[in-house]
Amino acid sequence: MYSYTDFDAAFVAERNRQFRAQVERRIAGNLTEDEFKPLRLMNGLYLQLHAYMLRVAIPYGTLNGAQMDTLALLAEKWDKGYGHFTTRQNIQYNWPELRDIPDMLDALAEVQMHAIQTSGNTIRNVTADHFAGATADEVADPRPVAELLRQWSTDHPEFQFLPRKFKIAVTGAEQDRAVIKAHDIGIQVVEKDGKIGYRVLVGGGLGRTPMIGKEIASFVPQQELLPYVEAVVSVWNLLGRRDNKYKARIKITVHEHGIEDIRARVDARFEETRKAFDGTDLAIFDEIKAQFAAPAFRNAPEDDFTAAYDADPVFRAWADSNLSAHKAPGYAIAQISLKAHGATPGDATAEQMRVMAQLARDFGHDELRITHEQNVVLPHVHKSDLPQVHKILKAHGLATANIGKISDIIACPGMDYCALATARSIPIAQEIATRFDELKIENDIGELKIKISGCINACGHHHVGHIGILGLDRAGVENYQITLGGDATETAAIGERTGPGFPAEGVVPAIERIVETYMKERTSPEETFLQTFRRTGMAPFKTALYGEEAGKKARAA
Template structure:
């Protein structure tokens, strides 16, 4: 994994010194909150409902054990003992005191971390497939590309005041685990005629106007990627609307101008940007790639795994849901669920962070990943170690066997924390997870991704949930719209609204009726919810939600 160079360390140290002085001026009153706002946003500091919130970058979701230990220290020393992992593979601290933030940033710098560009109208934390470097279906590890993009975009002089925030995701597989079609730029590593290159998508995004990204280029050679991406952002920086923030994202620019015009403008701009790089980016890329060499995998028998799988039903259930095939023989990718039934999705205590760090150090080649689904991944674990790993996780409340199931819910912080939210997300997620744990039907239901947002900004990615839930304010009352059929994979799709929304107390019964309709109509236990929805469409689910007569009445009332 990438380690800071002397330049990186000096850059972050200088930036932290600048921000410390800015914080001192804010506390003394020589800066007003309005004057301080753009300065704090450049350093990942938000002002939420109850306190400041610090968002720490976890570039492409990769952490070492030392970095996870340091995140635990921040939670324990300067927050309330926990952190919240987000859908951009970052971690947020919801309760820091302003005076402590510079010390938090210095502590992060000690382990090669920062909060730069986790907010503001700039290029945000670059995300990637959380199985990068480990997945059996991978063309190439996408993290070197993500790191190259991170270095290029950090404090880029042209892109610090973009029309709006800008998000990039990279995957190295045809099976998209990075949701690249819902990003401003999505990049897929591909091979063509023996050459490695990149398929580039543009104009994806969720929020109040959800759109699926369009293919801008089917193959960009490796040596052209950085100038090509620079050309894309440059074109949008000039065309993007600054008169209306709701129409400022690149997805709107692509929609208004059309993909063909954008492609032509990018091609023209690329002829200029290409001249500016002169191969320096390729030399840097080679240096970066060397730091992402795979670990020294060991060859060992798998007898301990087989014995535990046969003898321990709890271990077997966990292995069936939380393990994924690895590219190396004898290894597995293990996902640690941060979705224990009834708990806040994505939260981990300082003690739990230290446990995960210790497991990575002892068993996982010192690597952890944060997934956009708000879970933690051990990308490289030998199967013989998994029974012991599971026992440690179980002793620390981290062995929930629900990855990909109905309780593995993505949820934004909602109105419990966020100043923009119009409804709660966390309690709804907790109630759904608790209810289906009571019913003991999760495994029978199978793969079903629920995503919940507390406002139209869609930080919970509800648009691409198999079942999406959007909380809104209706005359001072929380009301929840439900969408069906969303998909965040390579077959990305925006969910369709079922009809009128539901008050908070009716959401769980509504989800139960949707699931019952699926179980009744599916063609055997192997047909997933999404497959059933695609085969039958909305009709049976709408009837289950509203009833044939009630549906008409509610539609007229709406």
């Protein structure tokens, strides 16, 4: 894992000192809210519906036990005993008071964390595949380059006042777990002729106008990556629509100008930017990479795992749904679900955070990951330790066996917390998870990803949910639009609307009808919801939701 240099530590400390003084001046009445707001946003502090909200970055979703312990400390000391993990590998505290924020930031700095650029029109927290460095299917660990990008983008003087926010995600594997096609820039580590390079996508994004990212370069060599990315952001910085907030993101710029035009501009700009890079970035990259060396994996028998798997059906169910293949023999990647049926997706109590931190120290080479799907990962656990890990998780309400299932729902905070929301998300997620747990058909349904957003900004990724739910305000009443067929992976797709929306109490019955239709239509239990939808199209689902007439029209269309 990356460890701060003296420069990093001094930079964060200086920023915290500045922000402490800014908070004091605001409270003393020497700064107006208009003056203070951009300053607090640069440091991750929002004012939401009921309180301030502090958004802390977990760069590329990686943290160690001590860092998780500090997140727990913040929850306990300055919040209401819990934190909310988000779809961009951040954690949000929903109830801090203004006076306490500088102390919270100082506590974070002690474990090399901060909230810088988690808000505002800047380059945000760089996210990455949560299985990075552990999965068997990657070309290279994407985190060193994510860290390089983080260092380059942090306080980058040219990019502090961009037309809008800018999000970068990196994957090292062909199988995309980082949703790179829905980011302003998506980066995939690739290999050509034995050399590592980067495939660069641009112009993806969800929100009001969802777009799938387009390839702007198929292979950018290591030494050209930073100047190339700088050229992309720089072209957009000049060209981006500052006249209209809704047209300001790079996805619109790419859409309006076309990818060829943007590529030509980027290539021209790249000739300028490359001159400013003298190879220092390569030296830094090598230093970063050395810090991400794989832990010393141990060789041990797997008998304990096999015995528990055969004897304990609860452990078996958890192992079947929450474990993934690890690159090291005898190891597994274990996901900890923060989606207990009926609970708030992505929330963890301070106590649970400490349990996860201790598990990482005792059984997981002191590493944890946060997924964009709002779960936690122990990326390196030897299989023989898994029965013990599972036992501890179970004792703390963390052993829900539902990863990738219908109750493993992404939900944004929605109108329960967010000032921008048009409807609630959390209660809808709670009701769906509770209902399908009662029906006991979750395992039979198989892989099905529901994603819920409480407004069109789409923090809940509803466009790329197999089933997407979007909460809106229709004449003063919460109303929910449903989309089907979205996909967040390398085969990314934007979901298609079923038709008119549903009132809050109609959402669960609608989801039940959709699921019943899938189970009736699928050719075998192996055919997933998404595969069935791609084969049948919308018609049978429309019939199930709106009646025979609507289905006929969909078939004819």
